[in-house]
Amino acid sequence: MAYLSVKDVKKSFGKTEVLKGVDLELNKGEVLSIIGSSGNGKTTFLRCLNFLETPDSGTITVDGEQIFPPLSGAEKVVNSGLTFGMVFQNFNLFPQYNALENVTLALNVRAENELKEQKVKFFARKKLMKEKKKENELIGKQILEKVGLADKMQNYPCELSGGQQQRVAIARALALKPDILCFDEPTSALDPELTGEVLKVIKNLAEDNHTMIIVTHEMEFAKNVSDKVMFMADGVVEEIGSPDEIFCNPKSERTKAFLSKSEETFSEEKLCQC
Amino acid sequence: MLQIFVVFYLPGLLNLFTWPMMNTGWKWFDDTISTRFLAALVAFIINYAAYFSEIYRGGIESISKGQYEACQVLGLTKSQTFFKVVLMQVVKRIIPPMSNEIITLVKDTSLANTIGVVELMFEGKTFMLTNGLIWPIFYAGAFYLIFVGALTLLFNWLEKKLSYYKV
Numbered sequence: 001m002a003y004l005s006v007k008d009v010k011k012s013f014g015k016t017e018v019l020k021g022v023d024l025e026l027n028k029g030e031v032l033s034i035i036g037s038s039g040n041g042k043t044t045f046l047r048c049l050n051f052l053e054t055p056d057s058g059t060i061t062v063d064g065e066q067i068f069p070p071l072s073g074a075e076k077v078v079n080s081g082l083t084f085g086m087v088f089q090n091f092n093l094f095p096q097y098n099a100l101e102n103v104t105l106a107l108n109v110r111a112e113n114e115l116k117e118q119k120v121k122f123f124a125r126k127k128l129m130k131e132k133k134k135e136n137e138l139i140g141k142q143i144l145e146k147v148g149l150a151d152k153m154q155n156y157p158c159e160l161s162g163g164q165q166q167r168v169a170i171a172r173a174l175a176l177k178p179d180i181l182c183f184d185e186p187t188s189a190l191d192p193e194l195t196g197e198v199l200k201v202i203k204n205l206a207e208d209n210h211t212m213i214i215v216t217h218e219m220e221f222a223k224n225v226s227d228k229v230m231f232m233a234d235g236v237v238e239e240i241g242s243p244d245e246i247f248c249n250p251k252s253e254r255t256k257a258f259l260s261k262s263e264e265t266f267s268e269e270k271l272c273q274c
Numbered sequence: 275m276l277q278i279f280v281v282f283y284l285p286g287l288l289n290l291f292t293w294p295m296m297n298t299g300w301k302w303f304d305d306t307i308s309t310r311f312l313a314a315l316v317a318f319i320i321n322y323a324a325y326f327s328e329i330y331r332g333g334i335e336s337i338s339k340g341q342y343e344a345c346q347v348l349g350l351t352k353s354q355t356f357f358k359v360v361l362m363q364v365v366k367r368i369i370p371p372m373s374n375e376i377i378t379l380v381k382d383t384s385l386a387n388t389i390g391v392v393e394l395m396f397e398g399k400t401f402m403l404t405n406g407l408i409w410p411i412f413y414a415g416a417f418y419l420i421f422v423g424a425l426t427l428l429f430n431w432l433e434k435k436l437s438y439y440k441v
Contacts, residue, residue: 050346050347051346052343052346052347084347085347086343086344086347088340088343088344090340092338092340092341092343092344093344094341094344094359095363095439095440096359096362096363096366096439105348105358105359106348106349106350109348109349109350109354109358110349113351156438156439156440157439158439158440172348173347176348176349
C-alpha cells in the first residue's frame with residue numbers, strides 16, 4: 001500500500017480544465033519530481049495536495065487515511081495542513097519576523113492551540129507558553145543549523161539573499177515535521193549560484209529519507225535526487241517512472257519532445273549518459 | 275467645511291429634529307457653543323472615519339496572497355493569521371498615509387471656525403479684533419506649526435522604529 005495515493009484528482013478554474021484526472025502513488029521516503037512545461041497543471045496539482053485549492057473531484061489518501069474528500073466535516077481539511085509542508089516559489093517568509101521567529105512561529109502557534117484545546121486558563125497558558133517557546137527556539141535553531149544558516153538566525157528576511165531566504169522557508173516547513181514536503185519550483189526565482197545551495201539542502205533532506213514532491217525545471221537535479229519522475233502535460237500524467245526510464249528512454253512522444261528541447265536550451269552535458 | 279455646515283444647519287432647516295421638541299424648547303443643535311462643538315465633532319468623526327477606513331482597507335488588501343497561503347500551510351487559523359502575521363505588516367504600510375491624514379485633521383480643525391466653534395483661529399481672530407493687534411493670529415499660526423511639527427517628528431520616529439524590516 002502506497003503511503004500517498006492520489007486518485008483521479010480534477011480541478012478546473014472557470015471553464016479551463018487544469019487537472020484532468022491525476023493519479024499518483026508514492027511510497028514513504030521516496031522523492032518525486034514533477035516536470036513539464038509551464039501551464040500544464042504542476043503547480044495546481046501541488047496546491048491541491050495542500051488544500052490551497054480544493055479539488056473538484058478525486059480522492060487523496062495519506063498513510064491509509066483519507067484526507068480528501070474529508071471524512072468528518074471541514075475540520076480534517078484544516079488539520080491536513082500539517083501532513084503536508086509547502087515551500088513556495090517566492091518564499092513567502094514573514095517579513096516582520098527574523099529567521100528564527102519565522103521557523104518557530106508555527107510551532108508556538110501549534111503549542112498554544114493544543115493548550116487551548118486542553119482548556120488551560122489564560123494566565124496559566126501564558127506561563128506554559130514561555131517554557132514551550134524556549135523549547136521551540138532550540139528546535140528552530142537545530143533546523144536552521146541543518147540548512148546551514150547557523151549564523152543568520154537573527155537576521156530579517158530583507159537582509160538575506162534569495163537562497164538564504166529559501167532555505168529559511170525550507171526550515172520553516174520542516175519545523176512542523178510534515179509527512180510530505182512539497183516544493184513548488186523552489187529555485188526558479190534564484191540565480192544559478194544560489195540555486196546550488198538550495199538544491200544541496202534538498203538533496204540532504206532526500207538522504208534523510210524525507211518524502212518529498214518537487215516541482216522543478218532543473219532537469220539535472222530532478223534526475224539526481226529523485227526516485228520517481230513524473231512528466232505532466234495538459235493536466236494529465238503523461239509518463240511516470242524512475243529517472244533513468246524517463247530521461248533515457250521516454251516512451252511518450254511528448255516527453256521526448258520536451259526533454260530534447262530542454263536539453264537544447266539548458267545543459268551542455270547530456271542528461272543521460274547512455 | 276460643507277459637511278460641517280450640513281451637520282450643523284441641516285437638521286434645523288429640515289425641521290426634522292426640532293419640531294417634536296418645540297414645546298419643551300429643546301433643540302438638537304441649537305445656538306449654544308457646546309452644540310456647535312458637537313456638530314463639528316460629528317462632522318469630523320464621520321469624515322475622517324471614512325478616510326481612515328479607506329486607508330486600513332488599502333493596507334489590508336495590499337498584503338500578498340502568498341502570506342495567507344503560507345499561514346494556511348503552517349496550520350494557522352484565520353484570526354491567528356491576521357493578528358500574528360498580517361497586522362504588523364499592515365501597520366507598517368499604513369503609517370505614512372495615516373500620518374498625512376492626522377496632520378490634515380489638525381489643520382482642518384480651523385474649519386470649525388465657520389460655524390462659530392471657539393477654536394484656535396476663532397480665538398486668535400477675536401483677540402486680534404478686540405485688542406487691535408496682529409500678533410495673536412501669528413501666534414495661532416505658530417501653534418499650528420509646532421503641533422504639526424511635533425506630530426511629524428512622532429511619526430518619523432515610528433516609521434524609523436518599524437524600518438527594521440521591509441515588507
